[in-house]
Every structure is written in C-alpha cells, then in structure tokens.
Amino acid sequence: MTFSHGASKAGPEAASADAAVAARTAASLSKNDTAPMVGFEAVTKHYGGTGGQPGFTALDGIDFTVPRGAITGIIGRSGAGKSTLIRLVNGLEKASTGRVVVDGVEVGALSEGDLRGLRRQVGMIFQHFNLLSSRTAFDNVALPLEIAGLDRQAIRDKVGPLLDLVGLGDKANRYPAELSGGQKQRVGIARALATSPKLLLSDEATSALDPETTQSILELLKRINADLGLTVLLITHEMEVVKEIATAVAVIDKGKIVEQGRTFDVFTRAQHETTRLLLSSTIGAKLPEWIRSNLKSEASAGDRVLVRLVFFGATAFQPLTARLVSEIGPDVNILAGTIEEIAGEPYGSLVVSYPADPATIERANRFYAETGLTTEVIGYGA
DSSP, rough: TTTOOOOOGHHHHHHHHHHHHHHHHHHHHHHHHTSSSSSEEEEEEEOOTTTTTOOEEEEEEEEEOOOOEEEEEEOTTTTHHHHHHHHHHTSSSSSSSEEEETTEEEEEEOOOOOHHOOOOOEEETTOOOOOOOOSSSHHHHHHHHHTTOHHHOHHHHHHHHHHHHHHHHGTTTGGGGGGGGHHHHHHHHHHHHTOOSEEEEEEEEETTTTTHHHHHHHHHHHHHHHHHHHHHEEESSSSSHHHOOOEEEEEEEETEEEEEEEEEHHHHOOOSSHHHHHHHTEEEEEOHHHHHEEEEEOOTTTTTEEEEEEEEEGGGGSHHHHHHHHHOOOOOEEEEEEEEEEETTEEEEEEEEEEEHHHHHHHHHHHHHHHHHHEEEEEEEE
C-alpha cells in the first residue's frame, strides 16, 4: 500500500511534506494550469545487470502524457511494462533515466518526506483489493487518514460520505470476508479517495471481477471522474475496460509505447500489429469459424469477396448498406454486423459478401470512395 510509510511520523512531518509539495506544485502550475497531470519524458527502467551493464530493460524510452481530468488507459500483454510504468508515478520505483512529472513535480527528485506528501495526492486501487481483513470497511477507508494524523471526528466526517459515494453506506461495519468482490473493490476505491487525491491509479482493478461487477465498477469510476474532476490512469490487459471508459490510450509492448492517441482513433485505425492483435476479439463484427476457416487470400473464378464495412463519424447514421445494394446489385449478402460504442462514440461494423468479378468490385470500390466508407477485404470464398 502507498500509505505504509511510518504512521509514527504522521503528524507535523506529514503536514509539512504535504505543504511543501503543494507549494511547489502551485508554483509550477501557475504558469500553465492546463499542463498534463502526468508526464513521462524519455523514461527507461533497468533491473539487475553487472559490470556496468543493464540487466532486464522493463521500460525503454517512454514519452507519454496523461491529460488532466481525463481517464487514460495503458494496455498491453502481461510483462509488457505496465505495472512498472504505474509504479513510477507514485515513486514506488525510480526511473533509471528520464523524468516522471506528476502535477508539475518531478517524482525522482523528491526526498522520502516529500514523497509521502505526493502519495497523499495519488490514490491507488489494486487487482486484489489489499484490504486489511481485521478492519471493517469503515476502518479500511479510515487507514490513510489515521496515518495522516486526522482526529477521530474528522475521520468520521470524511469516511461516511465516501462510503455513501461508492454505494456502501450500509456496509460500514462489515469485514472484508463479509463482502463480495465488487464491494471489496468499492471499499478500495473509497480508501483511495480518502486523502482527496488529484490522481487515481488503477492497477488491473477489474481483472478479478465478473463482467457484471466489472461494469458497475467502471460506471463508478466514470462518475467519480465526472463529479470530482479526478484524473484517472488505469493499466489493464482488458480491452473492453479501455473501450468502455478511457478517452485516451497508450499501447505498450516490450517496454515501449508502440501506439497512442484518442481511444476511438486507436481502436478504429490501429497502426501497430500489437494493437491489432489485442483488438482482434474486442471490436467489430465477428465471423463464424466455419466461414473464416474457408477463406482464401486470392479469388478464383466464381468466388465471392468478403468485405468489412466500418461506420463511424459522418457515416455512422447514413443508410449506406441500402445504397450499396442499389449500386452494385441485389447479390449482396450480410454475414455479420454489430453496433457499439468506443469511448462514448458510435461505431458500426458490417461484413458483406458479393461476387468477386472485376466489374462488381469496381462498382463497389467507386461507391466506397464516393461515400468515404472505411472498408477491409477479409478474404475470398465460394
């Protein structure tokens, strides 16, 4: 936990550290209150190594910013460097080279006392909740406030509304063993909010939850972001999580950021192979296996071409399928289709097939060019 740095030193020292960090932050941001909440500048992180040689490189030249007030996702496979990246933000790890800047303050330049102050501005929620089994929900949420030296009345005034915020006002006296996984995570979120942080870090916070509970936690995070203006940085391997709530995303692979941008743009126009592989089962209409297994990369006489049509932006609400049929003829089959949202924006995908003869393909391609419809040839089959 980020709150475990010596309760005996809380009181005046903690208050002084908070004040020092707050003063530096205010001075830094007075020139530009639109500065990113988090910035990674040419960050590398090495582990081990002997004789002056770096061992394992967990992060390699990371340049990335987290917009203030937004929900930003970092996605990648296991071992890609996600957890290392997020631990640099609250100083649990230090960069080997480069700078990590949080709310205008360079994390690597802080003393241990100042780090304690910074960590009170950075809340964190975890995959396995990290609740103390011997403490009630109320007392788990109260823990960082106790460490900060608040008196019991001030703690009660703070914890009660937080439990109400996460929907657990009636569970204050329950122990973790009496709570469901989703309720435990809600306690974890309330605890992360106890010190009124400016930034909330989410480390695979929904990975241990079932789909329905995951959805409720994501809705809670969206509401916290909207109501409190809290910046959220989440790391996950679950593409559905990023698709649901993140407005911006970075894809990390083998310690490098290989793609980044608006979530909708990255999901609908993926450029890097890693991104496309991660997204392959997440968005767009899916073909049955018996169709996919019989597709060919080149057409033979009498074959049909299978094409994925993508609808978003200006094409999202136009009746283009009917126009396609009228343009190329009635021999158009619809094989699969879906309509969904990516970061709150509409996205539709339709898989159609039609004869693969040159004349039909030319008419179809002309129609796509005239309408601006995004297409992808999936393959050819009888």
